[in-house]
Amino acid sequence: MTEADAKMVKFAADRMLGRLVKWLRVLGQDVIYGPHLTGYGLIRAARLERRLILTRDRRLKQKQPPEFLFIESDHYREQLRQVIQHCQLSVAQSLFTRCVECNSVLQPRPKPTVEKVVPPYVFSTQEKFSWCPICQRVYWPATHHQKMVEELKKIGVG
Ligand SMILES: [Zn+2]
Numbered sequence: 001m002t003e004a005d006a007k008m009v010k011f012a013a014d015r016m017l018g019r020l021v022k023w024l025r026v027l028g029q030d031v032i033y034g035p036h037l038t039g040y041g042l043i044r045a046a047r048l049e050r051r052l053i054l055t056r057d058r059r060l061k062q063k064q065p066p067e068f069l070f071i072e073s074d075h076y077r078e079q080l081r082q083v084i085q086h087c088q089l090s091v092a093q094s095l096f097t098r099c100v101e102c103n104s105v106l107q108p109r110p111k112p113t114v115e116k117v118v119p120p121y122v123f124s125t126q127e128k129f130s131w132c133p134i135c136q137r138v139y140w141p142a143t144h145h146q147k148m149v150e151e152l153k154k155i156g157v158g
Pocket of ligand 1: 099100104
């Protein structure tokens with residue numbers, strides 16, 4: 001699925017949903033999130049970029065928001081399941097393609113260029129690296145990826 005795909009959903013999440021946001025980004029979903037994204041700030045940002053609002057705030061309805069999804073559960077697994085089902089997200093292809101911290105799309109990075117950036121053990125045991133051009137974080141498929149995949153299987157979406 002490409003950015004140009006008309007069915008691609010983009011999200012704007014309120015600040016009560018930090019854990020859900022990280023998981024959606026692990027799945028490669030475009031989610032904006034931050035301390036300024038609450039109440040009218042959230043509504044303004046969502047309208048501007050045509051994003052679906054994800055919220056736990058029952059009072060948001062009274063502020064005439066654009067399209068939104070009220071998140072039922074307090075638990076991130078249930079929250080993730082709700083969003084995936086509601087938006088019929090396909091999760092397999094875009095897994096680990098987005099920076100979990102800042103929401104940018106990751107880019108591949110040749111191994112020799114990360115030698116001074118990652119721990120020596122990582123450099124000697126990993127072959128594939130990607131990085132975030134905005135916050136400069138380097139990513140590699142390691143044990144935490146495996147744990148995340150297992151977690152997703154538990155949720156029933158992996
Ligand atoms: Zn980043």
